[in-house]
Amino acid sequence: MVVANGENPELDEILKKYFTNKFRTGYVTAKGVTMPERFAEMEEDIYNFEVCEDDVWICSFPKTGTTWTSEMVWMILNNLDFAKGQENIEIRCPFLELSTIFDHRENVKTIKNFDAPSFVLDSLKFLKDTKSPKCVKTHLPWVLLPKQIQDGSKKPLMIYVTRNPKDTCVSYHNHCKLIEGYTGNFEDFCKLFLAGKVTYAPFWDHILPFWERRDQPNILFLKYEDLIKDLPSSPTFLKNDLNDEQVARLTDHLSFQNMKNNNAVNYHEMVNFLRKHNLTSYDGSFMRNGKVGGASAEMSPEILEKFEEWTKENLKRSDFSF
Template identity: 35%
Template sequence: MSSSERIPFPFKIIPLEDEDQKKIAKDFVGNPTGLASCNHWGFKLSATVTEQELEDLYNHPLDPRDVWVVTPPKCGTTWTQEMVWLIANDLDYEGAKTPIMPDRYSFIDFAALSDKEFEAKFAAAAAKEGEPPRSGPMDMASLANRPSPRFVKSHLPFSLNNPRLLDTCKVVYVARNPKDACVSFFHHMRLIRLHDFLGDLELFMDYFIKGQVVEAPFIEHMIEAWNLRHHPNLCFLFYEDMKKDLRAQIRKVSKFLGKDYSEEQVDKLAEHLHIDNFKKNPWVNADHMKDGKIMHTDRGSFIRKGKTGDWKNHFTPEMNEKFDKWMAEKMKGTDLTFVQELEKQD
C-alpha cells in the first residue's frame, strides 16, 4: 500500500444506550446528544461524529518533519506541547509569544469531540452578537496551510490516529496517574462550555470509571501507547517524571528530537515551564478565550494546579477504594504502573 492510498476506517460508530445518553445530556450540557464508542475498546467521541470524519482523521496527512504530541486529556498536554515546540524550534521564546492553539499547534480531533448541535447554537449566538464566523482554527483543516515542520496535538489513541503515524513522524506521548487526571478532567469539564458538566466530582468519577466521558477511557489509551513505547519514533513520558525532574525530561525530549542544549539553556527552559510561571503565561493559558463565551469565568483557569497527588485532596476513602478496585481490574496483564504521589516536586 502506498503512503498516499487511503486506509478504510476499521471500526463502527456505536451510540450509547438511550438511558445513558439521557443522563449524559442532563449532566453535560454541552453534549446534548450524548456520546458514541468509536474503536474496539470504546473510546468516546461526540454522538454527532461521522464515519467520514473519523476516516479523515485515520488518514490524516503526515510529513516526516512534523512532530505530534499525543496524550489522553489532562495529562500535561499543554505543558508538553510548549516544551516540545521550544525544543524543536531552537528555544525561540519570542516565537512562543503567540497562542499555542490555534497558532502553533493543530488540535485535529477538536471537531470530533464537540457536539454539532451545540456548536451550531454557539455559532448562531455569536453571529447574533455580530461576531465574525469561526473558521474552525483548531480542527484538521488548519493543518494544510501550515509550513512543515508542523505541530499536531491529538487526544486520539493510536488505534484511531493514522496507522502510519509512528513510521512517519516523531511522536511524544504523555501518561499520567488516572486519579489526578480524573480530578483535573472534572475541573476542565466544568470550565469549558462545550462540555459544561453540572455535577460534583463523585458523579464525574462514576462517568470516568464507566468510560462515559468524551475522549475516555484513559487506561486503555495509555496501555495501547505503552505497548508501542520501544518504537524509535515514540518518546513515552510520564507526567510524574516531568514533575520530579523536569530537566531530565527536557534532555530526553531534546535527544529524541535531535537537539543538544547546554545546562544553562536547559535551566532556562525548565524555569519557563515551571508551573508558577506557566500559569501566568497568557500564550498557553488560553487567555484569548477568557471572554466567557468558551470558558466560564468563575470556574478556575485552563492551567490549574499542575500537582501530583492532588487527588488526595478530593477523593473520599470510599471514592478511592472504588477507583483502586477499578484500576486493578483495568491494569491486569500489563506492566504499566503509575506513581500516585511524589515526596518532592517542583
C-alpha cells in the same frame, strides 16, 4: 444521540443531563471510544489524513501534561524562540480533532457576532494549512489515529505523555466544567470517568497501546510524575543539544507558575471567548495546580477505593505502573 447501551441507565442519564447542552448534541462510540457526536462526521477524514514524517505528534489523554509537553517540545524544535513563543499555542501546535470537541454548531448559529477562530471551526484544514515541520496535538487513542500512523507507513516522532488516573480525573473534571460545559458534581464525573463515558475514554485503553509500542524508535513514552520530579533530565531535553544555560531558561519557562501566567499557553483566549458568548459560567482556570497526588484530598474514601480496584483490574495483565 447519547451513548447508551442499556447497561447503566444512571450513567446515560448523567451524560444527557450534564453534558448535552450548549456544547454537546450527544455522544457516539467509535471503536470502543467515547467521542462527541460530531466525531462521526470527521472520523473518515482523520483516518485518511496525510501524515508528514517531519512533524512531531504530542499524544495524550486529556489533562495529563499535554500543554506542558507541547510547549517544551515546540521550544526545543524552535531553538528556544521565546519571542515567537508568545503566539497562541493553539496556532503553534495545531489540535488535530479540535472541531469534534466543539460540536454545538446549531446553538452558536444564534449567537450574534460569533467570531470563533479557524482552528476551532475547521481544525483539520487549519492543520493541513500549517507548514511542516510542526507540532501536532491530539488526544485520540491509537485506534482512532490516521491510518498511515497505525499501519506504520509513516513514522513521525510521537511523544506520548500520561499521568496517574486520579489526578487526571480531578483535573479533567475542572476542564470539563470550564471548557466543555459540564454542570454536574464531581462524584458523578468520577462515575463517568471510571465507566469510560467521558470524551476519549476508556482511560487504560488509551495508555496501554502506546506503552506496548514504547520501544519503537519513533515513540517516546513519558510520565507526568517523572517530568515533575526532574524535568531537565527528561529524554526530550537529553536528545537535543541544549547547554546548561538553555536548560535552565527552558526549565524556568516551563515552571507551573510561569505556564499558568503565560497567556500564550493557559488558554486565556479560549476561556474568554467562551465567557464572552455565555458558553461557560464556571469561574476557574485552565491550569489548576499541577501537583502530584492531590486527588487523594478531593476524592471520598469510597471513590478512592473504586479507583484502586479499577486500576488493579485493568493492569493485571500489563507491566505498566505509575
